[in-house]
Amino acid sequence: MLERVRVDEAVREVRPDFAVLVMTAEGLVNGPGDAESAEWLAEAGANADAADPHVEAWRDAYRAFGAKPQRTRPSVDALLRRAGALPSINKVVDAYNAVSVEYALPIGGEDLDAYQGPARLVRATGDEPFDVMAGGEPTVEHPAPGEVVWRDDAGVTCRRWNWRQCVRTRLTETTKNALFLLERLEPYPLDRLAEAGDRLAGRLRAVAPDVRIATRLIGGR
Numbered sequence: 001m002l003e004r005v006r007v008d009e010a011v012r013e014v015r016p017d018f019a020v021l022v023m024t025a026e027g028l029v030n031g032p033g034d035a036e037s038a039e040w041l042a043e044a045g046a047n048a049d050a051a052d053p054h055v056e057a058w059r060d061a062y063r064a065f066g067a068k069p070q071r072t073r074p075s076v077d078a079l080l081r082r083a084g085a086l087p088s089i090n091k092v093v094d095a096y097n098a099v100s101v102e103y104a105l106p107i108g109g110e111d112l113d114a115y116q117g118p119a120r121l122v123r124a125t126g127d128e129p130f131d132v133m134a135g136g137e138p139t140v141e142h143p144a145p146g147e148v149v150w151r152d153d154a155g156v157t158c159r160r161w162n163w164r165q166c167v168r169t170r171l172t173e174t175t176k177n178a179l180f181l182l183e184r185l186e187p188y189p190l191d192r193l194a195e196a197g198d199r200l201a202g203r204l205r206a207v208a209p210d211v212r213i214a215t216r217l218i219g220g221r
Helices: 009-014 035-046 053-064 075-081 091-103 190-207
Strands: 019-026 107-111 120-123 130-134 137-141 148-151 156-159 177-184 212-219
Touching: 009 120, 019 190, 035 091, 053 075, 075 091, 091 107, 091 190, 107 156, 177 190, 190 212
Parallel strands: none
Antiparallel strands: 019 177, 019 212, 107 177, 120 148, 130 137, 148 156
């Protein structure tokens, strides 16, 4: 999977400075949030910096492809706004949400076994399916033409770069193998991105000591 993940040239034209640290974690043993993962979230929330310049860089990126960041916020912006009361989802989600807040870095987490083909970041045509829950019922939506989305062969896995993930690939308590996307724009230092990856890997090993982790950096200059 790692070597097949790609960023389309049309996305690079929007933000040539974009880089993503792709991480796979195989052999996870996930479960409900607990005292340890609650501590991760609380610690991250206590040290959150909503004024980090990386947040504004993501707002600018959203505007560049026609999104309105005040209405559909980049994931890191949304998390930092509720950093003092981050909800527990499950141990693996808590782990990456805590690192996202601590490092002011958008991080996506996906169930690798639910993927159909490789992950790729593209500009949408507008007819790709995006499965969500609306009013408690499964619903299929579609991105706007030109929207930056992550997708696989079956459809969109995350809309507006990192705004909202689909239902199909979300991480659950039964997830065994996961894909994480740690996304960076300038002026965010690449060494800080690598440090965030190391922190996430450490948290995942705390969840599952035998987890097998691999990483690949795409982009960066």
